[in-house]
Amino acid sequence: MSTTALSRDTAPTGARTSPETVPRLALALMAAGAAAVLAAWWHATPSVVGAAGWLDGAGRITGLLAGYLAPVLLLLMARIPILEHRVGSDRLARWHALAGRYMVFLVSAHVVTIIWGYALTDGKGVVSEGVDIIFHYPEMIKGSLGTLLLFGTGIVSARVARRKLRYETWYYLHLATYLAIALAFSHQIVNGADLSVQPEQTLWSAYYVLAALTLGWFRLWMPYVRDRRHKLRVHSVVPEGPGVYSVILKGERLDDLNARPGQFFRLQFQTRNLRWVANPYSLSAAPHPNYLRFTIKSLGDHSSAAARLRPGTKVRAEGPYGAFTEDKARSPQVLLIAAGVGITPIRALFETLPGRLTLLYRAGSDREIIFRRELEDIAHDRGARLVYLVGSRRRHGKTLTPRGLMNLVPDLKAHDVYLCGPEPMQQAVIAALREAGVPTSHIHHESFEF
Numbered sequence: 001m002s003t004t005a006l007s008r009d010t011a012p013t014g015a016r017t018s019p020e021t022v023p024r025l026a027l028a029l030m031a032a033g034a035a036a037v038l039a040a041w042w043h044a045t046p047s048v049v050g051a052a053g054w055l056d057g058a059g060r061i062t063g064l065l066a067g068y069l070a071p072v073l074l075l076l077m078a079r080i081p082i083l084e085h086r087v088g089s090d091r092l093a094r095w096h097a098l099a100g101r102y103m104v105f106l107v108s109a110h111v112v113t114i115i116w117g118y119a120l121t122d123g124k125g126v127v128s129e130g131v132d133i134i135f136h137y138p139e140m141i142k143g144s145l146g147t148l149l150l151f152g153t154g155i156v157s158a159r160v161a162r163r164k165l166r167y168e169t170w171y172y173l174h175l176a177t178y179l180a181i182a183l184a185f186s187h188q189i190v191n192g193a194d195l196s197v198q199p200e201q202t203l204w205s206a207y208y209v210l211a212a213l214t215l216g217w218f219r220l221w222m223p224y225v226r227d228r229r230h231k232l233r234v235h236s237v238v239p240e241g242p243g244v245y246s247v248i249l250k251g252e253r254l255d256d257l258n259a260r261p262g263q264f265f266r267l268q269f270q271t272r273n274l275r276w277v278a279n280p281y282s283l284s285a286a287p288h289p290n291y292l293r294f295t296i297k298s299l300g301d302h303s304s305a306a307a308r309l310r311p312g313t314k315v316r317a318e319g320p321y322g323a324f325t326e327d328k329a330r331s332p333q334v335l336l337i338a339a340g341v342g343i344t345p346i347r348a349l350f351e352t353l354p355g356r357l358t359l360l361y362r363a364g365s366d367r368e369i370i371f372r373r374e375l376e377d378i379a380h381d382r383g384a385r386l387v388y389l390v391g392s393r394r395r396h397g398k399t400l401t402p403r404g405l406m407n408l409v410p411d412l413k414a415h416d417v418y419l420c421g422p423e424p425m426q427q428a429v430i431a432a433l434r435e436a437g438v439p440t441s442h443i444h445h446e447s448f449e450f
């Protein structure tokens with residue numbers, strides 16, 4: 001079924017600064033930090049002589065870079081508002097995962113090159129040198145335990161292992177990284193030739209303390225303050241479709257949250273089983289000063305429990321997070337593409353994005369379409385175009401191809417596109433949009449998988 005109404009021009013959208021400014025600045029800052037670390041090594045190293053010297057140099061550089069990267073890894077996940085809003089949680093999670101892989105590589109290289117270099121200098125075997133370093137150098141037992149923990153979290157984070165673990169199991173095992181970093185810290189200060197001098201030692205310690213304070217502030221203190229301030233509770237749970245429920249939360253002073261359509265919160269329902277689990281859910285309607293609405297599809301323990309929530313249940317909400325907002329749009333013509341439960345942030349954007357809107361909503365069957373009435377009312381009120389793409393993948397095989405999209409949306413190239421749906425569908429549509437000539441900077445997508 002397709003509902004099409006005349007489009008209406010409203011104020012052109014367009015962010016004041018490029019949406020890529022903050023991500024580029026963040027990357028530049030991270031690179032500058034790494035360069036400063038290398039400069040410190042260069043400054044402290046008058047010359048490198050012989051194989052042992054080269055190995056020792058490689059060990060010091062990789063150790064310094066790994067030590068520098070540890071707080072970066074944590075800061076990427078510290079929920080710093082400017083990063084969450086302007087870089088986006090999914091991109092931050094990708095950077096964090098990539099930095100985690102670099103970290104495992106750097107620590108491995110550090111262990112190998114340092115032990116090997118010291119073995120050459122002392123004229124000993126690598127194994128006996130390794131044993132000697134671990135058990136006889138100060139702070140090395142803690143450093144080695146930290147390294148083992150880091151490798152352990154690296155293993156459980158590998159894609160194969162992650163697929164086999166429940167998200168919560170993986171998440172709690174992964175938290176061991178904090179302990180690993182804390183354990184390895186004193187080893188860096190005591191054993192690191194470049195860090196046992198001043199002012200390097202003070203600066204390095206200040207960097208770690210600052211990272212710990214930032215984490216504590218944004219991940220513990222701010223959620224606690226917000227919790228007390230907004231006093232969120234389940235107001236009602238409304239069935240929307242097969243296995244899909246809207247959870248309406250009531251609270252105080254919700255305007256102060258500055259939540260925007262397209263953003264998400266990490267919700268902790270305060271029931272016995274769900275208290276410690278914070279899962280991300282997008283706003284499925286524009287935020288109201290007294291209510292927030294989330295719409296949740298039952299997939300596993302957390303999402304299925306949403307259907308059974310009782311009115312009055314307390315909820316802790318961390319957020320708002322996410323960069324899938326109006327700020328991204330550059331053009332007054334916007335195409336929204338949603339599939340399955342990916343309609344949730346798209347529904348909120350459909351209600352509020354300025355510009356001439358077209359919404360393509362892909363669902364397996366009519367029964368799976370949620371918010372039908374609301375979407376049609378919005379389309380009618382805003383003069384927006386709403387197209388349902390209902391049926392099997394085979395039937396719609398050609399719809400989401402470059403040609404199919406260009407047929408559906410004339411002047412596709414001039415549109416901003418907001419996209420949310422299952423990962424493989426997103427990848428296919430992004431490729432189709434690019435092939436159809438839509439600039440990458442005009443394609444904005446929200447991933448439901450971190």
Ligand SMILES: Cc1cc2nc3c(=O)[nH]c(=O)nc-3n(C[C@H](O)[C@H](O)[C@H](O)COP(=O)(O)OP(=O)(O)OC[C@H]3O[C@@H](n4cnc5c(N)ncnc54)[C@H](O)[C@@H]3O)c2cc1C
Pocket residue numbers: 089166167168264278279280281282283294295296297298299300301302303304322341344345446447448449450
């Ligand atoms: C930014 C964002 C916004 C989201 N918005 C919505 C929404 O509006 N409505 C909705 O129904 N779903 C949404 N999701 C997906 C939702 O968070 C997961 O489906 C839900 O957490 C599943 O948890 P579970 O314990 O029920 O299932 P599990 O059995 O733990 O997992 C089911 C699947 O969900 C994945 N998953 C579980 N927890 C998380 C998590 N915290 N982060 C990332 N992936 C996870 C697992 O890898 C697995 O593939 C969103 C996800 C993200 C990242």
